[in-house]
Amino acid sequence: xxxxxxxxxxxxVGSLLGIxxxxxxxxxxxxxxxxxxxxxxxxxxxxSDSPEAAPLLVHARDALRAAAS
Amino acid sequence: MTDASxxxxxLTEISSQVEAAVLFDDKxxxxxxxxxxxxxxxVAASAKALLEQAAQIVGGELTQLEAATGDGSLFVVKDGPRxxxxxxxxxPTAGLVFYDLKKCLQASAEPAPKPKPQAAxxxxAAxxxxxxxxxxxxxxxxxxxx
Numbered sequence: 001x002x003x004x005x006x007x008x009x010x011x012x013v014g015s016l017l018g019i020x021x022x023x024x025x026x027x028x029x030x031x032x033x034x035x036x037x038x039x040x041x042x043x044x045x046x047x048s049d050s051p052e053a054a055p056l057l058v059h060a061r062d063a064l065r066a067a068a069s
Numbered sequence: 070m071t072d073a074s075x076x077x078x079x080l081t082e083i084s085s086q087v088e089a090a091v092l093f094d095d096k097x098x099x100x101x102x103x104x105x106x107x108x109x110x111x112v113a114a115s116a117k118a119l120l121e122q123a124a125q126i127v128g129g130e131l132t133q134l135e136a137a138t139g140d141g142s143l144f145v146v147k148d149g150p151r152x153x154x155x156x157x158x159x160x161p162t163a164g165l166v167f168y169d170l171k172k173c174l175q176a177s178a179e180p181a182p183k184p185k186p187q188a189a190x191x192x193x194a195a196x197x198x199x200x201x202x203x204x205x206x207x208x209x210x211x212x213x214x215x
Binding site (some may be wrong): 031032033034035036037038039040044046052055056057059060061062063064066067068069 | 088089091104108111112115116118119122123126127129130131132133134135136137138139140141143154156159163
C-alpha cells in the first residue's frame with residue numbers, strides 16, 4: 001500500500017515538473033520575435049511562429065553567436 | 070583613433086545594456102567594433118543580411134529592427150550608408166537601446182573634435198614706461214616762527 005502511494009506521488013510530481021518545463025519552453029519560444037521599424041514610423045512585428053520570421057531569426061542568432069563567442 | 074571608434078567607446082560607456090556593437094557600412098565593411106575583427110565581420114554580414122531579407126519580405130524602407138531571441142536581442146539601426154548592430158541580453162529596454170545606437174551613429178558621422186592648438190605665447194606686453202619721478206622741489210623754508 002505504501003509503495004503504491006509513493007509511486008503515485010512520484011508520478012504526480014514528475015507530471016507537474018514536465019508540465020512546468022513544457023510551459024516554460026513554450027513561453028521562451030513565444031518571446032522570440034522581430035520588430036521591424038519603417039522610415040514612415042510604422043512598425044511590423046513578426047512572431048517566431050510566422051513563416052516570415054524563421055529565416056530572419058536564423059540571421060539574428062548567427063549575429064548574436066558571433067557577438068558573444 | 071577613428072571617429073567611429075570614439076563613438077563606440079562612448080556608446081559602451083553610457084549604455085549598460087549593450088554587450089557588443091559593430092559599426093559598418095552598407096557594403097558590410099566594418100568601421101569599428103567592440104569585438105575582434107573576424108567576429109565583427111560575421112556580425113556585420115549577418116546583420117546586413119537580416120536587414121536586407123526583412124526589407125524584401127515586408128517591403129518598404131527599414132530604418133531599424135530588433136530581433137528578440139531566448140539568448141538575447143540583436144538591434145540594427147540604419148542611417149544612410151552607415152549601420153550599427155548591437156547585441157544585448159534578453160529583455161532589454163528597446164527604446165533606450167535604439168536611442169543610444171542612433172546617437173552613436175550620428176557621432177560616428179561627425180568629425181572628431183580636433184585638439185585645440187596650444188595658444189602661441191603672447192608676447193609680453195611692453196612694460197609700461199614708469200612715470201618719471203617728478204623732480205622734487207624743495208621748498209625753501211621760509212622764516213617760520215622760531
